[in-house]
Amino acid sequence: SSGINAEYGEEIFFYYSHRILHHPKLYARFHKKHHEWTAPIGITSVYCTPLEMVASNLFPAALGPLLMRSHLFVSWIWFGLVLFSTTLAHGGYHVPFLFSPEAHDYHHKVFNCLYGTLGILDKLHKTDRPFAGSVNEKRHFVSFSLTPVKQTFPDPMKPERSKAE
Numbered sequence: 001s002s003g004i005n006a007e008y009g010e011e012i013f014f015y016y017s018h019r020i021l022h023h024p025k026l027y028a029r030f031h032k033k034h035h036e037w038t039a040p041i042g043i044t045s046v047y048c049t050p051l052e053m054v055a056s057n058l059f060p061a062a063l064g065p066l067l068m069r070s071h072l073f074v075s076w077i078w079f080g081l082v083l084f085s086t087t088l089a090h091g092g093y094h095v096p097f098l099f100s101p102e103a104h105d106y107h108h109k110v111f112n113c114l115y116g117t118l119g120i121l122d123k124l125h126k127t128d129r130p131f132a133g134s135v136n137e138k139r140h141f142v143s144f145s146l147t148p149v150k151q152t153f154p155d156p157m158k159p160e161r162s163k164a165e
Contacts, residue, residue, distance in 0.1 A: 005067070005068055006063075006065055006068065008120075013063055014057075014060035014061075014116060014117050015115050017060060018056050018115040019115040019127070029049075030051050031052055033047065033049055034048040035111060038108050039092060040091075040092060041090065042087040042088070042091045057086075064078070065078050085099075085117075089104040090108075092105060094143060096146055097144060100149075110130060113127050113129065114128060115127055139153045
């Protein structure tokens with residue numbers, strides 16, 4: 001129960017703090033640093049300004065265990081899972097048997113959608129619409145195969161340009 005409440009709490013507070021950081025008046029000063037990586041790698045999950053680190057990374061993750069008055073050991077496990085999860089989401093690899101990084105990769109590619117961790121509030125606020133129907137959405141699942149997901153769902157072919165262009 002503590003884990004479920006912590007996960008929902010993180011979804012709520014991360015979604016809104018992250019979406020606020022994308023506001024035009026705040027983005028350049030507080031969040032653009034994180035988005036310098038349009039094809040993120042694991043370490044970029046914590047590559048951000050101090051304000052973003054506290055308001056959008058630490059606070060949402062800590063709120064659930066604090067409100068639930070979780071045991072310190074349970075909190076350590078939770079923070080370990082959060083760090084693993086965000087590193088994987090920024091890793092760019094669709095690792096078999098683990099959740100997909102496709103939604104967050106797409107967020108870093110286009111910037112204006114998919115602000116949450118679970119996708120619940122993205123669905124509610126319709127900030128998942130640009131993602132819908134994309135090849136990234138087709139790849140967004142837990143794979144139980146060793147066949148690379150990008151091989152199963154390749155990027156669309158770009159039309160070749162003629163030499164006369």
